Amino acid sequence: MQTSAAPYAGGSRGGTGLLEGLVRVAHRRLGPWYFHGLVVATGLLVVTVTVPLQNLTQVPLWTGSFEGWQYIGVFMAIAAASGPFVLGLVVVPRHRALLAHLRGQEVDPAAVWRECVTRLPATAALTSLAWGVVVVGGGVAFVGQREDFGVLTYPGAYAAHALILVGVAAFYLMVWELALLPITREVARALPAGFREQSLVTGRRRLILLNTSITFTVGCETAGLSVGFAGEHRSLMVVLVLVGLMTTYVGVLLALVSSSVTRRVDELADALNSAARGGAPMRMLPTSGDEFDSVGGAFNTMVGLLEDHAEELRGSRSRLVSVADATRRHIERDLHDGAQQHLALLSMQLGQLESTCAQHGSVAARVHEIRAELSAVVAEMRVLAHGIYPASLEAEGLPSALRAAARESDVVVRLDIAVESRWSHPVETAVYFGCWEVLQRARHAATGDATLEIALGEHDGTGTVELCVRPALPAEHEAELALFLQDRLGAVGGTLVTRPRGTDVVYVGRVPVR
Structure with missing residues (x-):
């Protein structure tokens, strides 16, 4: 029973909180240029950083050392030539609803959610496939011709690059997911009740993909670096592998766990704790299309x-x-x-x-x-x-009825009424009979002179009534009285709390009066 007015569990918790905050500010300030900037930044990283450095680690496997590093220029040139075409062909047309949302246009939030969550894995896969076919295919063919690759060398080279491309695809999948997460959370608040869609890359598959890609990618790169930095340069190879590769991939893994697992667990814990405390029921936002969204949907249904x-x-x-x-x-x-x-x-x-x-x-x-x-x-x-x-309750209102009850009672009643206008009739009736019950119990339970203090007030559409009996009632009477007051006020949407005041007990009720 999801509604836009309901509070939502969450907030950014875990290791991606700062990143999500920066991304949220960026997309709000830049609008559609945020998405275009993300596309361009991804392309530049692939062309200038990812493809060259990933392929640089494979040069020693082809030439026996890093002397053929100039081959990387071939991969950079092919990537630079094909990158804009691939991005423009694959990415932008598949995210038109997202662009419309960033421009402030009216668009179906479900369409934006699908583009951020369900189409993103397909976009990353298609982009990686296109780059892999064009860049790796053309680059390895060029290097193989120059280095006289044998029949078995080509399959080995292509297999190593295929494993590396899987790692690259997984890396940018996580980058895009984190970059679009604030937008996903924003549109998720406007999704219709009962919205349920499953992403192709679920949480379990995402973890398997990323761990597998890390294993194979780092393994291939370590093999190449081991050949390139053999002998006296072994320590340099170790530094590059541990500091460079492991930091990058482990960092992405931690970001994934924080974004997709830890944060969702924290949100679910917040929602469950709120429900257990009896506070305002919270809702789980569908932000990943994974197993946590299924659990969150079931939780929302239960809360509804x-x-x-x-x-x-x-x-x-x-x-x-x-x-x-x-x-x-x-x-x-x-x-x-x-x-x-x-x-x-x-x-x-x-x-x-x-x-x-x-x-x-x-x-x-x-x-x-x-x-x-x-x-x-x-x-x-x-x-x-x-x-x-009392007839005066209906004719003149709550203050007049309480004053009449005080005059006719043999219990000393001290009234402090700070109410300028009448409350709704059901609320006045509930408050009056709550006070009357306290008055009668004070009259029957008191061993000597009894005093009842009644204070009425109102603030921002909420009426308050405070009741205090001196001397305090016996414990069993206090429990029965609290239950009666809670039922009476609860019938009109009110609440009751008790708090000590020295040796006395004060019953504080709050009721909606407007």
Whole structure:
């Protein structure tokens, strides 16, 4: 049940946090030029760095030493000639939705997500294949003709370069994934609920591909460097291999693990912890089309079901409370309009009888006693009717009803009301009967003089009520009272917390009043 207004788990955690932050700033400031710059930068790295240095390690396998390093110029020339064509043909047309998004145009977020996540592996594979066929194919053929390669030398050379190209493809796959990750996370927030798509390169396949490419690529390059730096230059070879190759590939592996595994685990942990604490439910963003997205989608569905059930429960509780309050009003009106009026009329008739029987002392005294007892019953019924549902609550509002309850109670009530306008009727009713319950429990449980402090306030559409009984109620009464208040306020979307104040306990409720 994913919605754009829901909070999302995440934030950048792990080793790629700084990189993601820089990339996010770059793509927001540069817009479509960010993507073009990424394409150009990738091409320049391949032409000037990756292809020459990767192929330089293979020169000793062809010539026995690094004396033929000038052959790298052939590979650079072929790569430079074919690079722009390949990038323009393969990359840009396959990411038109992404370019439209970066230009600020209206575009389907699902299309942008697919281009960033699902088409990226295919783009990297096609680009690497095109460069491999053109650059490596033409370059090895040129070198082989000059060096008189044998029949078996060509397959060996092509196999070594094929392994190296797999490593190059995996390297730039990770670079593009990290570079486009902020855009993916941005459009993922606007994806429709229940969006589920699987990337060709899942997390498991990505790890296998990268580890395999590292193993084979570093192995081929180490073999070439071992030949080129044989003998007295062995230490230089070790330095180049350990510092150069391993740092590069292990760094990419760590970035991949941080981006695709560690960060997603952290996001899932944040979401689960938030759900466990009962906080605002969070959502997992689909950003990779891998196994974590499947887990995140299942988690989002679970959270959506929990929210639906919670909403149904709140609605049910609210309806039950509304029915109970309506019944209270009906009973109060029946008592006021029926029983109380009949008892008042009976009291008047007894008064007339007492006047008539004034000459009969014993009879008049007995009538007077009956009339006094009837007056006490009327007073008790008036208190009972007020506790069932005070007429002033509906007519004049919560402050007036609380003041009336305070006047009629034998418990000392201190009111601090800082509310200028009326709250909604269900909220006023819930708060009143919460205060009334505290008042009654204080009256029955207190061993001596009892005091109840009630403070009402309002801030930014949220009403607050603070209740404190002195002396404190027994522990079992406090637990029952807290549960009652929580249920009463929860029926109107409110919350309750308790906090100590010296030896006393303060019940603090918050309710939406607008």
